[in-house]
Amino acid sequence: MFRELHPNIKIRIYTSFLSRLAGSMVFPFMAIYFTREINAVTAGILLLIQVVVQFLAGFYGGYLADVLGRKKVMVAGEWMKVFSIAGMILANSPSFTSPWLTFFMLVLLGISMGIVNPAAEAMLVDVSTKETRTMIYSINYWSINLSIMLAFIAGGWFFETNFFELLISLLAISVFILWMTKAKIEETYVPEKKAANSFSFKPIIKSYAAVLKDLPFILFTVGGIAILSIEFQRNHFMAVRLEEEIPKQLFSVWGLFPVEMTGVRLLSLLTIENTLLIVLLTAAVTKWLKNKPEQKMMYLGFTIFGAGYSVLAFSNSIPILITAVLIMTVGELLYVPSRQAILADMIDETQRGSYMAMNGMVFQAGKIFGVLGIMAWEAVGGLGMAVLILLFTFTGIWSSRLAILKRAEKKEQGKIKRVDAAS
Template identity: 50%
Template sequence: MFRSLHPNIRIRIYTSFMSRMIGSMIFPFMAVYFVQEMNATIAGVLMMVNVVIQFLASLYGGHLADRIGRKQMMVIGEAAKALAFIGMVLANTPNFTSASVTFAMLMVISIASGMIMPAQEAMLIDVSTQETRAYMYAINYWANNLAMMIGLTIGGWLFQDYMFQLLLGLVVMSVITMVITIMFIQETYTVRTAVGEKKDLGLKSLFQSYRSVGKDRAFLLFVLSGIAILSLEFQRSNYLTVRMEKDIAEMGMSIFGFSLSIDGLRLVSLLTVENTLLIVLFTGLVTKLIKGHNERLVMYTGFVLFGIGFVIMAVSNSPFLLAAAVLILSLGELMYVPTRQSMLADMVDDTKRGTYMAFHGFVFQFGKLIGAGGIIMGESVGKYGMGFSYMVFTLLGILFCEMALRQRYASVERAVPKEKTKLI
């Protein structure tokens, strides 16, 4: 079935896999780099600024993807990334290091990535069908997780001593990706403008585009549902890590005859590896099992399993129960991610896919914000209070999603008679 996908999809999966694998050897460890070169406070501020800049760039990038086309935005973004990676190499040679130049280049990369992502997401929707989208997103999700697992493992061992060499590899991969995008990616969107009309790329046009998205009540409810569910995902690297580090004392364990000393942080690391391995190993199997079943039921079942897993993680200190919780939430993740992505593609306005996909970025940004707020909330309500809140988020995710889908289907049904009337 993979060969039946549009060439654009296959190319982006290949290039994204290689870019993400090499990028995962470097970018997750940049906070460590800035802490060493500056200090923890400055490093934290820089990382937050970087996230905000990338999000703002994605909003404008989505607008431009609907104004000048998908491929052109992707080419511009890939070229900017390649130049910025070269700048990072020059700022981190064996004889010269500049953290300020490195951060400036990181900002350029974030802006370029923000520009690329909405165009790329819109392009994937352009060239896929309702029948192939769940499979496409499942394969893409599998490839991204495998790439991150390989990259994080290698980067954890090599980043401190071989950052320069890793950056060189990133430059090579970035140039290859740019050349492949220029030569092989096909434009999937024809910009339609009236005769004599100019393309408005300014802020006024930008605000008008997003104002129209803001009036799409069904889509806004779908975004709220995504925020509720993704808020659980970002608890992993925030409250849950803090809780396990504090609550789980060092203990001795024997696994397959090997004696290990495990504390809270090491357990978090092992649970993360378990989650990634489960995603990588069972994406194909779960995708086959859910194929042909009611997408809405599959997605809601995934939400529930995902929520149950996080509730257990919030309250349990048992390594075996926590491992079981990761198994449950991973199964939920495998069920809901591709089906939700497929439904997202159906929710967007076909003439404004770039804008819609950029607006959908609020899911990740607010999810991260709520995830970070979990640390503060956890201090007040404790682990059982947090477990209850995870149940609430799960139910809100289902409620908002159901409201969104019903409203979208109702609007489609209202539009059908009008079309029939026109034909008559």
């Protein structure tokens, strides 16, 4: 089945794997770099600026993908990525080090990713079909998790001692991805000719105003934010809770290989378990999902995912936490490809870039709620957070269900209008 997919899809999966493999060896550790070179407070501010700039660039990139076509925007973004990584190498060479030049290049890199990602997402929708999307997103999700797992191992081992060499490897992979994008990817969307002022802010605002008026899509986005807000609790309130509440203790499986377990180590263990399970179970779950109703699978996935995370919110039993991660991962494997496939059916094909850029709000808003979770936990405790997670799960299901019903209603009204016009 994979061999029969459009070449663009296969190329994008390969390049996305390589890009995340190389990038995740470096970028998750940049807080350490800026803390070491400047200070912790400045490091946090700089990285926040980079995230905001990338988020805003995504809106412009999504609009450009609808105005210029997918390939042109992706190639331009990949060129910018190569230039920014080359600048980071210059700023961290054996004879010259500049954290401020590194930051400037990191911001430029964020802009490049903001430009590339919506165009690439729109391109995947262009060349996929309703029958293949669940499988495509499952494979892509598996690829992402495998690359991140391998990259974290390599980055954790080499970042502090071989940062310069990691940047060189990142540049080499980025040049290869640029070549693949330029030489192998086919254009999938030829836009109508635009007026001379197409690149000013007015048409951009008009484009996104149209997206914001699409109530079913906005409701679906709200549902996505509710679910992603749960996932982002792991690296925020749950990390703090486990560090404070899990005492040092010996842990072993069936009395074998006892190790000293702390809250931080347990969080790392649970994260590795989640990633490994995704890598190992994706093929089986994807096969099982074939011909299953996407909506039911998404709702089931939301429910199982929320139930697993609600246990993680309060339990201090290591075996129970490990079991909860297994449950949560199964839910994740069910809802991620199903939701992506439904999302692809909900967006206007003439504005796919803008819609996919707007969908990026799901991740950014989820991160914000993740940070707020720490304060909420201080106020309501672990059991209170478990209840809040279940409420967010219900919100995700209800909002997504309402969005799908309104989309169907909107389509039905459109059919009636066409019939009336024809008669």
